[in-house]
Amino acid sequence: MAIFSFLFSKHLDKSILVISIVVSVLLLGLEEDSKMTTVRVVSSFLLAPVEKMEKNFIDIARLQQENDKLREIVAALYYERGKLLQFESEKKRMRKLLNFRMDSYYRFLPCEVISMSSNRFYHSVTIDRGSGDGVVRGMPVSGYRGIAGRVTQVFPSSARVLLISNKSLPVSCRDGRSRVVGILKWDRGNLFTLDYVGSEEDVMVGDTLLTSGLGKVFPRGFQVGVVYQAKKVEGRISKNVRVVSMVDLGRLEELFVIMSGEKWDYREIMRELEELKSDAE
Amino acid sequence: MKENIFYIVRIFFVSIVAFILQITVVNGRWPGGGSPDLLFVIVLLLVLDKGPVTAVVVGFLLGFFQDLGNASFLGMNALANSIVAYAVSRLGRDYLPDTIIFRISLFFMAYLVKSIIILNITEAFSPIRVISFFFRYSFLSALYTAVIAIFVWKLIELVSERVVRPGGGY
Numbered sequence: 001m002a003i004f005s006f007l008f009s010k011h012l013d014k015s016i017l018v019i020s021i022v023v024s025v026l027l028l029g030l031e032e033d034s035k036m037t038t039v040r041v042v043s044s045f046l047l048a049p050v051e052k053m054e055k056n057f058i059d060i061a062r063l064q065q066e067n068d069k070l071r072e073i074v075a076a077l078y079y080e081r082g083k084l085l086q087f088e089s090e091k092k093r094m095r096k097l098l099n100f101r102m103d104s105y106y107r108f109l110p111c112e113v114i115s116m117s118s119n120r121f122y123h124s125v126t127i128d129r130g131s132g133d134g135v136v137r138g139m140p141v142s143g144y145r146g147i148a149g150r151v152t153q154v155f156p157s158s159a160r161v162l163l164i165s166n167k168s169l170p171v172s173c174r175d176g177r178s179r180v181v182g183i184l185k186w187d188r189g190n191l192f193t194l195d196y197v198g199s200e201e202d203v204m205v206g207d208t209l210l211t212s213g214l215g216k217v218f219p220r221g222f223q224v225g226v227v228y229q230a231k232k233v234e235g236r237i238s239k240n241v242r243v244v245s246m247v248d249l250g251r252l253e254e255l256f257v258i259m260s261g262e263k264w265d266y267r268e269i270m271r272e273l274e275e276l277k278s279d280a281e
Numbered sequence: 282m283k284e285n286i287f288y289i290v291r292i293f294f295v296s297i298v299a300f301i302l303q304i305t306v307v308n309g310r311w312p313g314g315g316s317p318d319l320l321f322v323i324v325l326l327l328v329l330d331k332g333p334v335t336a337v338v339v340g341f342l343l344g345f346f347q348d349l350g351n352a353s354f355l356g357m358n359a360l361a362n363s364i365v366a367y368a369v370s371r372l373g374r375d376y377l378p379d380t381i382i383f384r385i386s387l388f389f390m391a392y393l394v395k396s397i398i399i400l401n402i403t404e405a406f407s408p409i410r411v412i413s414f415f416f417r418y419s420f421l422s423a424l425y426t427a428v429i430a431i432f433v434w435k436l437i438e439l440v441s442e443r444v445v446r447p448g449g450g451y
Contacts (some may be wrong), residue, residue, distance in 0.1 A: 013333035013367070020341040020363040027348075027356025028402065039352040046349075 106219065108142070108256035109133060114158065116252075123166040123186070124149070125252055130157040140258045146223035146246030147171065147211055148255055159257075164224070165190075165249050173224050174212040178202040181212050182241065184224060190249055192225060194241035203230045203241050219258060292327065296343055299323050304350070315421030320347050321395065322430045324362055325369060325388055326437070333370045340366025354402060361398040365391050381431060388430045392423035 030038065044051075111127040129135050131154045139151045141161045149163040162169050164184065171184040173194060180201045182194040197203055207227045213220025229242035299319040308316055324343050328336035344362030348355045369391050377383045396419035397411070404410040 013337065016334050016337045017363060017367045020337050021360060024341070024344075024356040024360030024363065027345075027359065028354065030355065032353070035352045035355040038355060039349050042345075043349055046346075 107259040109135065109259055111255050111257055113252045113255060123163040123249070124152070125161050125163065125255075127159050127161055127255055127257070128157070129257060130155045130159050132156050134259065135159045135257055140218045140222070141255050142222060142258055143247035143252065143255055146225070147218055148247045148249065148252060150217065151257065161255065163249050163252075164192075164245065169217075171218060171224055172212045172214040173209040175203055175227075176208040176210050176223075177204070178207070181214065182209075184209065184243060187242070190245045190247075192243040192245060194227070194243050195238070197239045197241050199232045199237055199239045201239060203227060203239060205230055209243060222258075292323075292339065292343075295323055296320060296346055300346070300350075311421070311425055313421040315418045315423075315425060317422065317425035317429045318392065318395075319429070321362070321392060321426055322388075322433060324366055325391060325430050326434055328366045328370045329373050329434075331370060332374075333367050336366040336370035337363050340364075357399055357402045360402075361395040364398065365395045368394070384434070385427045385431050388427035389423050392426045393419060396423065 027035070027038070109129055111129040111133075113125045114128045115126040117124040127141070135151060135154055137151055137154050140147060141149045141151060147164060149161040149166075150169060151159050152162045153160040164171050165186040167186060172181065173184045174181050178201070180197060180203050182197040182203075184192045185195055187193050194203070194209065205227055207230075209224045209227065211218040211220055211222045211224055223246050225243040225245040227241055228244050229240070231240050233240050299322070303319045307319055311317070320343055324340050327339050327343075331339070340362035341359045344358035344360070345356070347358040347362075351357075369387060373384075373387060377387055396415060400411045400414050400419070404414065
């Protein structure tokens with residue numbers, strides 16, 4: 001204690017000088033590798049703020065590049081949107097001339113899966129929206145990429161959705177390219193077979209299947225799956241068509257209840273888009 | 282506490298600026314082969330009005346900072362600066378009068394002492410080589426360093442209207 005008092009109270013300046021000399025000599029006596037490591041560690045510590053600043057500048061440059069790219073995409077999309085609007089009004093006029101029913105557009109009610117069926121062969125999920133949100137029995141349900149199932153039971157704040165992998169829910173599909181119609185039936189996992197397709201009918205690997213709208217179980221035009229195998233079987237009148245679903249039915253988290261179709265009103269959609277835009281801003 | 286942090290941050294930034302100037306502008310552009318040591322100028326000016334403890338710590342840290350540029354002699358400038366800063370602080374505060382002549386002599390001698398320590402380390406205590414380098418480069422470098430130190434010292438005085446006095450305080 002007396003030594004400490006002597007060193008660090010009475011002769012603090014000399015003690016500090018001796019300590020710094022000893023440390024310097026120790027540093028000088030270090031192996032070359034240890035010196036390099038020490039320099040690297042200290043330099044990286046001292047230069048960390050500079051590197052961070054440099055990284056921020058790089059990020060800004062990257063964001064500017066990304067922004068430029070996005071501007072290009074937006075410009076292209078605006079052009080495309082303009083063209084689509086023209087097509088839309090043209091199609092509307094044609095349908096009117098031919099006395100077709102007017103197209104519908106759908107409202108999507110987002111919901112989350114709150115439970116999955118305990119019975120692995122029952123293939124259903126429960127969602128967190130119910131009659132209180134306007135969900136009605138029979139409403140189709142889709143995932144981000146395509147049809148997932150159909151509401152079969154409705155409770156005040158939840159609903160049960162029977163998935164398309166349930167054997168009792170066959171889906172009438174149409175080949176997006178050749179317009180061939182078949183019935184989709186679950187095989188295993190996310191794999192299905194497309195039944196009732198004649199052996200001479202034009203179904204190819206890579207074709208996208210859409211809901212046909214026949215029977216009014218599912219609305220028309222929603223993606224269901226992609227054909228990954230299509231081959232003729234010797235001696236059979238139907239083709240063996242295998243399909244993988246668009247939606248991963250084993251990992252459903254967010255779904256959309258497709259509310260009843262409404263008449264396509266361009267102005268209303270634009271108003272909704274404007275609202276969304278102003279909300280985002 | 283807040284003032285101390287500002288003081289440390291200020292030293293850090295001034296040192297970085299001096300270090301950058303030293304390696305980009307100052308090195309190798311002076312007649313006679315020698316060149317001033319800007320970081321050493323900073324050390325000298327910082328320790329003049331501080332006690333020996335602060336002087337040793339500042340000298341060691343800035344010397345160590347200088348050593349980061351040359352890993353082979355890590356600790357060399359830290360050692361030399363600690364000893365010289367201690368001596369300058371003691372002499373400048375307690376013994377030498379506050380005039381330009383004494384001040385320039387102090388800075389000049391300080392650099393020579395530092396130079397002797399460094400040459401002994403880099404030339405592995407070989408007397409002939411140490412003396413040869415000492416007379417070839419150190420005198421001129423010491424002169425340049427002392428002149429720049431005085432110039433900066435006076436500049437600081439003019440700008441801040443404060444006098445850096447030996448014996449502490451402004």
